Amino acid sequence: MTLTPDPVWIRRPTTDRCLTYGDLLAGLAEPRLEYAPAVCPANAIEVVWALGRAMALDRPLTLYDPLFTESERIALGATPALLAARETLAGIRIPEVVSLHQRVRAARNFRLTLFTSGSTGLPKSVTHRIDTLARSVREGSALKRAVWALCYNPAHMAAIQVILQAFFNRNTIIDLYGIDPERIVDAIVAEGVTHISATPSFYRLLPLGESVFDLVRGVTLGGERADAALIRRLRRAFPRARIRNIYASTEAGSLLASDGDVFSIPRALADRVRIRGERLEVHRSLLGDGPLEDPAAEWYDTGDVVEWAAHDTGCFRILRRDRNWVNVGGEKVDPAEVAEVLRRHPDITDARVFARPSSVLGQILSAEVVAAPGLGETEIRGYLSQTLSPGRIPRLIRLVDTLPLTRTGKAGPPPAKGT
Amino acid sequence: MKTSIEADPFLEIVNTVRRNKQQPPVGDIRAEDHLRRDLGFDSLDLAELTVRLEERFGVDVFADGLVHTVAEVRGRLGQT
Numbered sequence: 001m002t003l004t005p006d007p008v009w010i011r012r013p014t015t016d017r018c019l020t021y022g023d024l025l026a027g028l029a030e031p032r033l034e035y036a037p038a039v040c041p042a043n044a045i046e047v048v049w050a051l052g053r054a055m056a057l058d059r060p061l062t063l064y065d066p067l068f069t070e071s072e073r074i075a076l077g078a079t080p081a082l083l084a085a086r087e088t089l090a091g092i093r094i095p096e097v098v099s100l101h102q103r104v105r106a107a108r109n110f111r112l113t114l115f116t117s118g119s120t121g122l123p124k125s126v127t128h129r130i131d132t133l134a135r136s137v138r139e140g141s142a143l144k145r146a147v148w149a150l151c152y153n154p155a156h157m158a159a160i161q162v163i164l165q166a167f168f169n170r171n172t173i174i175d176l177y178g179i180d181p182e183r184i185v186d187a188i189v190a191e192g193v194t195h196i197s198a199t200p201s202f203y204r205l206l207p208l209g210e211s212v213f214d215l216v217r218g219v220t221l222g223g224e225r226a227d228a229a230l231i232r233r234l235r236r237a238f239p240r241a242r243i244r245n246i247y248a249s250t251e252a253g254s255l256l257a258s259d260g261d262v263f264s265i266p267r268a269l270a271d272r273v274r275i276r277g278e279r280l281e282v283h284r285s286l287l288g289d290g291p292l293e294d295p296a297a298e299w300y301d302t303g304d305v306v307e308w309a310a311h312d313t314g315c316f317r318i319l320r321r322d323r324n325w326v327n328v329g330g331e332k333v334d335p336a337e338v339a340e341v342l343r344r345h346p347d348i349t350d351a352r353v354f355a356r357p358s359s360v361l362g363q364i365l366s367a368e369v370v371a372a373p374g375l376g377e378t379e380i381r382g383y384l385s386q387t388l389s390p391g392r393i394p395r396l397i398r399l400v401d402t403l404p405l406t407r408t409g410k411a412g413p414p415p416a417k418g419t
Numbered sequence: 420m421k422t423s424i425e426a427d428p429f430l431e432i433v434n435t436v437r438r439n440k441q442q443p444p445v446g447d448i449r450a451e452d453h454l455r456r457d458l459g460f461d462s463l464d465l466a467e468l469t470v471r472l473e474e475r476f477g478v479d480v481f482a483d484g485l486v487h488t489v490a491e492v493r494g495r496l497g498q499t
Binding site: 233 | 469482485487
């Protein structure tokens with residue numbers, strides 16, 4: 001096998017910035033190096049750099065989502081002092097990336113801490129070791145020349161999966177996160193992208209037109225339920241691609257994959273993933289540290305409700321989250337939390353937050369607010385933006401005189417049209 | 420094609436979405452204006468625009484695939 005001398009690990013086509021595997025190795029070989037154990041990354045290249053160093057140096061790393069508001073970051077402990085902290089470590093000489101793979105697989109102290117939306121306000125931390133993070137990484141000669149499009153927020157679990165997938169195959173990632181969809185379509189062709197992993201909302205917004213992308217061999221959807229019409233569009237645009245749905249979470253990493261919307265529990269996980277009643281449960285050995293509220297519990301209730309497609313063969317569909325969570329374009333939002341923030345405003349008496357179906361993002365948040373005279377929608381938005389990231393701010397805010405009796409924040413029926 | 424603000428509920432809705440993200444209103448919108456490039460809408464804004472248009476006109480402009488320009492939206496609303 002001939003190896004390219006120094007393949008690019010990640011490249012952002014809009015800025016032309018890139019990081020090669022050689023850059024990582026050269027950085028590690030400095031006699032004394034400054035290691036940052038807590039990072040609030042400005043972009044995907046910073047995530048790749050931080051993650052690569054953490055894995056190679058076998059040190060813990062915490063990634064704070066840049067979309068957190070300042071108050072969330074501070075509440076989670078990400079003070080300016082913490083983010084500026086550096087450990088001085090001795091450098092290590094690693095001749096080439098392949099030997100780094102073995103080192104990373106054997107890492108004992110490496111931990112990655114990420115955050116997930118909690119049901120009671122602040123995001124909750126989940127800490128993973130390399131085995132749960134890299135459980136679903138595929139390796140092999142078929143992936144030797146793969147080029148991965150990165151379309152997720154780089155501080156989220158789904159992006160980490162793409163970064164590790166590329167790392168263990170010495171592949172290149174093209175960072176397309178946050179880029180105008182039309183430029184993304186151009187970049188998929190121009191950069192020779194072979195594998196794309198993204199949310200259904202991401203694909204829905206791609207102006208695919210009549211274009212056919214012959215080079216793309218893998219199209220993965222995750223984070224939300226994909227509808228049949230979207231799958232049909234994707235099959236037409238990516239005729240040579242295997243189209244797969246994945247079931248993954250911040251708590252457990254990537255767990256299940258399917259060719260359509262029907263999942264089954266693979267043999268290797270048969271005793272660690274189960275369906276109780278109609279809920280999907282995951283054994284604690286598959287989880288990172290953090291999600292189990294009861295430390296003695298063996299099983300974690302994912303909150304995902306399933307329906308049997310064929311009970312005798314163990315095939316099922318994942319229907320919805322049963323925890324009041326709303327999925328806004330792949331971002332999991334708890335409406336009760338948003339309602340709670342609204343109710344904390346001194347001039348707001350009561351509030352109700354619920355999901356509305358959206359053909360663009362699957363769901364968007366809507367709010368009904370009982371407020372003192374003089375408090376308008378603009379002020380309410382300004383107030384929310386101090387504490388909530390953009391995806392968690394209701395896009396429709398209606399001022400009302402009274403609310404219906406329950407105020408659980410549960411998804412209610414949308415208000416009548418024309419009101 | 421230029422449209423005056425008083426007579427155009429679509430323009431009104433565009434400006435509501437812009438106001439909600441602290442952007443100044445636009446005085447007019449042209450048929451060829453691109454929702455992302457010219458009006459500065461991201462995917463959350465497009466979702467909001469769609470829901471507001473549906474409330475007003477009873478039509479989900481994104482239901483049958485993507486729309487990019489003002490003319491395409493008007494087409495879906497039956498305004499052409």
